[in-house]
Every structure is written in C-alpha cells, then in structure tokens.
Amino acid sequence: MLTLLSMFYxxxxxxxxxxxxxxxxxxxxRAVESGQRATLPISVEVEQYAKEVLDFSSHYGSENxxxxxxxxxxxxxxVYPSSGDFTQTxxxxxxxxxxxQCASAPLPFRRTPKAFHSQDYIELAFEEPVYPTAVEVLExxxxxxxxxxxxxxxxxxxxxxxxxxxxxxxxxxxPTKVLTPQARQFSPSIxxxxxxxxxxxxxxxxxLLKYYTELDAVVLRGQKDRxxxxxxxxxxIDICDLSDxxxxxSDPGHINLGNGYFDKLPYELxxxxxxxxxxxxxxxxxxxxxxxxxxxxxxxxxxxxxLQPYWARLSDTSLGHLQGRCTLLQRLNLSWTGNRGALxxxxxxxxMNACGGSLVCLELSCCHFLSxxxxxxxxxxxxxLQELNLSSCDRLHPQAFTHISKxxxxxxxxxxRTKIEQTAMLSILTFCIELRHLNLGSCVMIEDYDVxxxxxxxxxxxxxxxxxxRCRNLTERGLAELAxxxxxxxxxxxxxCSTLQSSSGCFQHLARNLPCLRKxxxxxxxxxxxxxIEELAANCPALQHLxxxxxxxVSSSSLRKLLQACPKLLLLDVSFCSQVDAxxxxxxxxxxxxxxxxxxxxQ
Amino acid sequence: xxxxxSYGRLVAxxxxxxxxxxxxxxxxxVTAICGFGxxxxxxxxxxxxxxxxxxxxxxxxxxxxxxxxADGVGGWRDxxxxxxxxxxxxxxxxERLVKEGRFVPSNPVGVLTSSYYELxxxxxxxxxxxxxxxxxxxxxxxxxxxxxxxxxxxxxVRGGEVVHRSDEQxxxxxxxxxxxxxxxxxxxxxxxxxPDAADSSSFDVQLGDIILTATDGLFDNMPEHMILQELKKLxxxxxxxxxxxxxxxxxxxxxxxYDPNYMSPFAQFACxxxxxxxxxxxxxITVLLSIVAEYTD
Numbered sequence: 023m024l025t026l027l028s029m030f031y032x033x034x035x036x037x038x039x040x041x042x043x044x045x046x047x048x049x050x051x052r053a054v055e056s057g058q059r060a061t062l063p064i065s066v067e068v069e070q071y072a073k074e075v076l077d078f079s080s081h082y083g084s085e086n087x088x089x090x091x092x093x094x095x096x097x098x099x100x101v102y103p104s105s106g107d108f109t110q111t112x113x114x115x116x117x118x119x120x121x122x123q124c125a126s127a128p129l130p131f132r133r134t135p136k137a138f139h140s141q142d143y144i145e146l147a148f149e150e151p152v153y154p155t156a157v158e159v160l161e162x163x164x165x166x167x168x169x170x171x172x173x174x175x176x177x178x179x180x181x182x183x184x185x186x187x188x189x190x191x192x193x194x195x196x197p198t199k200v201l202t203p204q205a206r207q208f209s210p211s212i213x214x215x216x217x218x219x220x221x222x223x224x225x226x227x228x229x230l231l232k233y234y235t236e237l238d239a240v241v242l243r244g245q246k247d248r249x250x251x252x253x254x255x256x257x258x259i260d261i262c263d264l265s266d267x268x269x270x271x272s273d274p275g276h277i278n279l280g281n282g283y284f285d286k287l288p289y290e291l292x293x294x295x296x297x298x299x300x301x302x303x304x305x306x307x308x309x310x311x312x313x314x315x316x317x318x319x320x321x322x323x324x325x326x327x328x329l330q331p332y333w334a335r336l337s338d339t340s341l342g343h344l345q346g347r348c349t350l351l352q353r354l355n356l357s358w359t360g361n362r363g364a365l366x367x368x369x370x371x372x373x374m375n376a377c378g379g380s381l382v383c384l385e386l387s388c389c390h391f392l393s394x395x396x397x398x399x400x401x402x403x404x405x406x407l408q409e410l411n412l413s414s415c416d417r418l419h420p421q422a423f424t425h426i427s428k429x430x431x432x433x434x435x436x437x438x439r440t441k442i443e444q445t446a447m448l449s450i451l452t453f454c455i456e457l458r459h460l461n462l463g464s465c466v467m468i469e470d471y472d473v474x475x476x477x478x479x480x481x482x483x484x485x486x487x488x489x490x491x492r493c494r495n496l497t498e499r500g501l502a503e504l505a506x507x508x509x510x511x512x513x514x515x516x517x518x519c520s521t522l523q524s525s526s527g528c529f530q531h532l533a534r535n536l537p538c539l540r541k542x543x544x545x546x547x548x549x550x551x552x553x554x555i556e557e558l559a560a561n562c563p564a565l566q567h568l569x570x571x572x573x574x575x576v577s578s579s580s581l582r583k584l585l586q587a588c589p590k591l592l593l594l595d596v597s598f599c600s601q602v603d604a605x606x607x608x609x610x611x612x613x614x615x616x617x618x619x620x621x622x623x624x625q
Numbered sequence: 626x627x628x629x630x631s632y633g634r635l636v637a638x639x640x641x642x643x644x645x646x647x648x649x650x651x652x653x654x655v656t657a658i659c660g661f662g663x664x665x666x667x668x669x670x671x672x673x674x675x676x677x678x679x680x681x682x683x684x685x686x687x688x689x690x691x692x693x694x695a696d697g698v699g700g701w702r703d704x705x706x707x708x709x710x711x712x713x714x715x716x717x718x719x720e721r722l723v724k725e726g727r728f729v730p731s732n733p734v735g736v737l738t739s740s741y742y743e744l745x746x747x748x749x750x751x752x753x754x755x756x757x758x759x760x761x762x763x764x765x766x767x768x769x770x771x772x773x774x775x776x777x778x779x780x781x782v783r784g785g786e787v788v789h790r791s792d793e794q795x796x797x798x799x800x801x802x803x804x805x806x807x808x809x810x811x812x813x814x815x816x817x818x819x820p821d822a823a824d825s826s827s828f829d830v831q832l833g834d835i836i837l838t839a840t841d842g843l844f845d846n847m848p849e850h851m852i853l854q855e856l857k858k859l860x861x862x863x864x865x866x867x868x869x870x871x872x873x874x875x876x877x878x879x880x881x882x883y884d885p886n887y888m889s890p891f892a893q894f895a896c897x898x899x900x901x902x903x904x905x906x907x908x909x910i911t912v913l914l915s916i917v918a919e920y921t922d
Contacts, residue, residue, distance in 0.1 A: 089746035549809040572750045598748050
C-alpha cells in the first residue's frame, strides 16, 4: 500500500517537474526532501573580504597610488576600528552638495525615480560565490553614504561568462544623516538571493555628509549551499518586455472612441499628466489602450531621457524599442549602462543614428562599452552636441578622443580619469572654442599641462570652469597664461598640483586677474601662504568655495581677512593646516556662522 | 696520465655540479630584530619597529621576503619636526607596498621610489629625512636584490666571511645621502636625494647565508671582525638563536657607543679626516639579522 502511494506521489512529482520550470521543481523537490529528512544539514558559513576591486566611478587618490584610492577596499581592513582620515582607505572624489552648487554641474534629469539616489559606485569581486546572509561595510570616517547594495549572478573569474546577467538589490534606502564622523560597521539586513554571488556592487550618496566618507573593507558572509527556504521567483520587469506589445495596437484608420473622460481632456493636459511618470511606468502605460499608447510614445515625452537608474537592465533591445520615440531627444543619460556586454556598438550606433540629431547633452560616465567607433558615431550623428561626459571611461583608447574635436558646439566636456593624450586634447581645444566647462581631473596621459593651459588661454576665452585636479606638471607659466586669457574663469580646481610654487607669485597673479572667481581648490599645495590668502581677500569678493588643505604657512589672521572680505564664502577647507588648530576653527565658526569650515583629523 | 685523470675528474665534477645546480626549493629569510634608541626614555619598540629615530620593517609576500631599515636624520628636531615620523612612515609604507604586491622583487629601488611617492600623496604634510636600505630575497631565483641610500647598510656572511657589504653613500663627513621632504621655505637649503641615487646590487645566496641589515649606529661602533665574532656563535637557524645573536650584537654596540676611550670605526674615520676624536658614537641602533632558509608556509 505504501509503495503504491509513494509510486503515485513520485509520478505526480515528475509530471509537475516536466511542466513547471526547473527552479520550481528543484525547490519543490527540496521541500519534499527536507520534509522527509530527520535533521537539517549544517550549512557552512563563509566569511570573505573582497579579493579585487573591478570597477568604480571615482576616487580621491592618484591613479598609480595606494593612498585614498578605491583599491584599498579589497582585502583586510587597515584602519578599522580607528576613526580618521587615513591614506589606507577608499575615498570617493566628492562629498556634500558643494559640487552640485557649481555652474559646472549638469542639470538634473527629469523623470528620475524617487528611489534612485546613487552618485558613485564600486564593484567588488570575492573569491567564492555564496548565497549571502550578510554584507558588512567597515566605514572609518564620516559613515552613512551607502544607499544600495547589489549582487550579480555572474562570476567575474569564470572563463565562460553566461549571456544573461542578473543584478539583484540586496538592500536599498534613502541617504540618512549620521551625526558623528566615527568609524562604524554597517551591516544592513539583506534580501535572500536565489543564486550564489561573488560580485557585489555598493552604491553611495555622500550629499548629506559633512566631509569625505572613507571605507576600509567589505565583508561578505554567506552559505555555499542553497538555503532550504524556498524562494519565489521575483518578477522581473524589463523595459524591453514592456515595449514588446506595441505592434498589436497599431491599427490605422479605425476611429477610436470610448476612452471616457480622457477624450474630453485636451491633448496637452494628458501629456502633462503623463510627463510625471517614471520611465518603466510610462512603458507600462503604453500597453493599456490606444490613446495612452499614442501619448506615451509621443516624442515630446522623450526630450530628456535618463537610463542611468536602469543600468542593470538596459540592453541593445531596450534601446531598440525606445528608438522610435526618441526622435526629438535633447538630453540623454546613459551613465553606468552597457557594461559586461549589455550594450554593443551596433545597438548604440543604431540608437544614435535615429536619435542623435537634436542631442544637446550626452552623459556617458563609466560606460565601458564605449570604443573608438562609438565616439566616431557620436561625432557624426550629434553635430549640435553641447555637453559630453566621459568621466571614468578609462578603458577608452586614446585614439578615440580625436573625434571629439568635430563637436564644435561643445560647451561642457568632462574627461575625468580618461586616457586622453596631449595631441587629441590640443586638437579639441583648437576646434571647440565654445567651451565653458572643462574637466581634466586625473588625466595622467597628458604630458605638458602648460601647453594645454596656453592653448586654452588662446582658443577658449569663454571658459568658466576648469578642473585640473592632480595635473602634476602645471607650472606658474601655464597658470599665468590661463589667468591672462580666460578672464571669465569662475571655478578652478588645482588640487594636488605639486609643481605650482607660491613663491613664484602665481596664486597672487591668479587672484588679481580673475575677479569672478567663485571656487578655488589649492588642496595639498604646501606652498600656499598668507599673502596668497590676502590677495584673494582683496580681489575675489565672489569667492564661495576655497580648499587650502595641508599648508603650514597660512595663519588665522589672513583667514580672518578672507572671511571678512568674502561675504559669499560657504566652504573653507583648512584640514591639516598646522597653524590653524581646532580652537581657531571653532572661533572662526562662531564669528562666521554661514561658512562651513572643514578641519579633518587623523586621530 | 695522472693529470688526465684529475682533469677528467674536475670536468666530471663540474658537469655533475652544473646538472644539480637547479635547486627548486623556495628560499625565505628568518629574521630577528633588536635595537636601542639613543634616548633611554623612549624605550624599546616605541611605535612598533621604531628605535629612537630609526625604523625598520619585515614583510612577506608570495614571491619575496623584504626587509628595510631607515635612519631618521636627527637635525630636524631643532626645527620642531619629529625625525622618527618620516623614517617610520617610510618603512610602514614600504611594508604596505610589499604586502599588496606593488613591487618587483628584482627592483628594490622601485620600492623606495614608490614609497617616497606615497609619502607625498599623504594629506598630512610630512617633513623630515632619512637614509634607507632595502633587502629583497626572491624566493624562486634565490637572488638577493638590495638598494641602499645613505649610510645604513647590510653584510652578507657565508662560512664565517663577509662576501658582500654595502657601501656608504656620503655627501661629506657625517652627511649621508637621504630622502627628504622639506618645508617649501627651506627647499633649496635642505639636502634631498632622489630615490634613484640609491646603490643597488644583486647576487645569488645560498642556504645558511647570514644577512645583517643595520643602521650606522651598529657599523660606526662595531668593526667587521667583532660582528663576525658574534655571528660565529650562531649555531642553528631557528628564530630564538637568531634573536639571541641579534640582541648580543645590538647590546655590544650599545655598550661600545658609550665607551669614551674605545677607538670605534667612527672615531677612526674621523681621525683619518683630520678630526682628533676617540670613543664610541652614541646613536640609535637597529639590527636585523636574517638567515636564508627553506620556505615553509
């Protein structure tokens, strides 16, 4: 009798497994098995530090250094549980809202979903794929920046990578204010995964922080064996899934009435309503009825398109489906998308050919799918392009940048952490004379910044902001020519430019020649002295942001003069300035409450 | 006839010796440290691996064992700068570079160059100067690669005899080559040598070779024959005996440094240069004593 029952049960199970998906059968079989087992097996919990840093969007340190760079996040912690500003930690390039306040900041894109807060990211590979039970991040300075933790189904060390790569969100939350700068171990409760992972992505937002956040290590805890609890299959909403069915609804010649009150509303009003929807909602709405399909596919809804929040799901097919609607596209954000084969040259160039004609702004930060032909396509299809962001596209071949010189209407160009070389740079400056904002931070392949500065002074006289962060060989000659030629300069970042010597008078000359100066970063220039500060006080009343980290030659008296002379000053960073101790900072904060005076510490 | 036989034996021995030359075992350095800071109050191992203004490090990597010493230049104290900060940070940075694999075993000068560059990347404005000596043992190739800038140095002893010794690099008397970071106002006046100015050498080592790396506090107070005499007492390759020998060398140098009548190598050199002095040279002493042994995990 028992054998008959068990046979019957077995046959039913097999039939179910044939009709259902393999995943469901596995989980059901395991449920059956676990029910029959007397004791559950002890699953081995594995604790790992990150083995390798695969990708990141920015960092504070220099490209071939181990100080304040993202590569410090791999391996065991070096600083935790101490708190402070140490070299052995991973630090991002920016913090707070200071960079967003600058004129060089891009305008935010419409339709950004409220749940998307990420500003920077870092991807870590661990040795063994596990089913994660916990992810701990050891933050050692100004914690609280982490807003999202994600896991990938791909094993970055595998020889044959699969074609379908899934990213799951383990944890996500809005940025919250953490009051103390002290170290902490951040371990949010994470979601259970249905696949093992050894590729973790941490996304951060530092806008509520008072200073740079610093991360020491990331710990991944997980089980090697799949957890017993069965997992329901998470419905994946893909943009291309939603766009699939628009073919069915095209039926010309059939006058459609019966949309109820929607027929009474003016076209523009429905357009206005629909303009508040996020992109996935817009794609879903397309499928509801013919009227809304017409509204949602109207190219006027796609004047601005930000695909950055959907980077994990964007593919060539998605772009293909959106192509038809984006003929009037003016601003496109593809930052962070397309990596690991999701976007290819074919998909990208087809999209650009269809939609690039009116494009004014193109954000391509961290787009590692980009290659030289992609830039060639951009230069051919977007003649009116005014803004181009290639930040952290460090795998882009130097030859690719020569195509940028064809974009003669360019006003904003971001080349942070790219491998652009001198000849391509000079070629761009020769032809793109409308440049207002130029970011050459950490462009290590440019040999002589004096020549670049000199070219800027001659050709790009409308320049408003210039970021020369970590440009190692700029001297007072180049700076003098720059000050003479680009008189409208408002923002100048000369952080970590060690070849500039105050004794040459270059900073005083700068102050006298740039009265519109609003932002000046002289981070870690150990030669900045009192006379430079006094000259700034006398000549730059519009000054808002000043960073003089690490100089021993500035005293509190010149700072007082500066604070009195520059009423608009909002940010003053005097970290590691030995003559300006905590007591003086406190005193100045009391006298000038509108100014955020930053004084970092090591211990 | 006899000569033919002996010649044949020589040839045979050479051939067989050449065939068995390839020793596929990995080598490692078993190292012990001992030292004394000049200032008694500071005590031993003040900040871990620091003796007075001297600093040192030992680092293991999959491909190599690396040691280093750095002698901070004491003159900075007169300008309100703690000389041990520069040497200590330099050595700690070298250690970190090695542990993270950011070095090439056959290029110890690269370790110094990278470490010096990292010091300049620190937000904290470091000041000071020091000598530096880096010793790298490449596990697989059995070669010792060294870089020396200044008057610290190393000795390699095999079979009771010194087979290699580093040369001192001096600009003039008591002014060794030194890596330095100066305040901007004193940039022209402060001696600052480039890491590229370091002397480098490479040679094969054998199991049982003794390597002594030390700052000038040792070499200025103990002549070579005294050091060799102490090393003769080293019988086996375990850590305890090496530690004991290192301590006895350091203690002896420490005692001699304060002996006013002893004709130390420092005093001898001074006399040769026309300065009539006698006695030891009180200084920070750091001794790293290593033996080449088989690699065990």
